Amino acid sequence: MEGPITLHLPDLAATGRLAARLAPAARAGDVLLLEGPLGAGKSAFARAFLRHLAGDPALEVPSPSFTLVQSYELPDGRMAHHFDLYRLSGPTDLTELGWEEAREGIVLVEWPDRLGALRPTAEDPTALTLALAHGPAGEARLARFSGWAGRLGALLA
Numbered sequence: 001m002e003g004p005i006t007l008h009l010p011d012l013a014a015t016g017r018l019a020a021r022l023a024p025a026a027r028a029g030d031v032l033l034l035e036g037p038l039g040a041g042k043s044a045f046a047r048a049f050l051r052h053l054a055g056d057p058a059l060e061v062p063s064p065s066f067t068l069v070q071s072y073e074l075p076d077g078r079m080a081h082h083f084d085l086y087r088l089s090g091p092t093d094l095t096e097l098g099w100e101e102a103r104e105g106i107v108l109v110e111w112p113d114r115l116g117a118l119r120p121t122a123e124d125p126t127a128l129t130l131a132l133a134h135g136p137a138g139e140a141r142l143a144r145f146s147g148w149a150g151r152l153g154a155l156l157a
Contacts, residue, residue: 005156009141015041015132018143019048022128025151026053026106028078029126033112033119033147036132041141042110045130046082049108053080069097071105079105091116125149 009015026032032049034042047061053074064070064084072080081102088094091114099118112119112129120127128147135142145152 004144004146005152007143007145007156008135009041009143010135011140012041012044015044015141015143016048019045020052021155023049023052025148025155026080027126028105029103030148031103031107031109031120031124031127033127033129034108034110034132035112035129037134040132040134042132043084045132046108046110050080050082053106069102071102074106081105081107083107083109085109085111085114088114090114091118094118122146128152 007018009018022032026049032046034045036042043063050061050072051057051059054072055075059072061072061082062070064082065086068084068088070082072082074080079102081098083097083099083102088111094115109115122129125148128145131144133142133144134140145156148155
């Protein structure tokens, strides 16, 4: 496990730039666990991350709040999956959503506490936890990272 590393994100654009810095380092099998309260920037981060992975700044990336998962075929043939588990009643529902198959690609998970025992451990080298929080002023956010041992420090330096 690497981290935690905390960054100050002064605005939404900074959240997008951060996602663009991290996206090229994502590998098949990686899972990004996006934590934080409503409005902290989880969906904005996921949207920017997926657009960068796809190489398409105009890619439509709807929130999977009601569909629970949205999948994207990337130009290099990999798949990326964006899960929003806020409305999930429990981890048993993940089977229907194709959780095991999704784990073969790149996975972003909002509300990862709903994963229960399926949540990757802190020692899992494929897991990156990003905890977003409202900062002290206006649009500001705080981003706290842990995971991706050996990769994270160089990306955020």
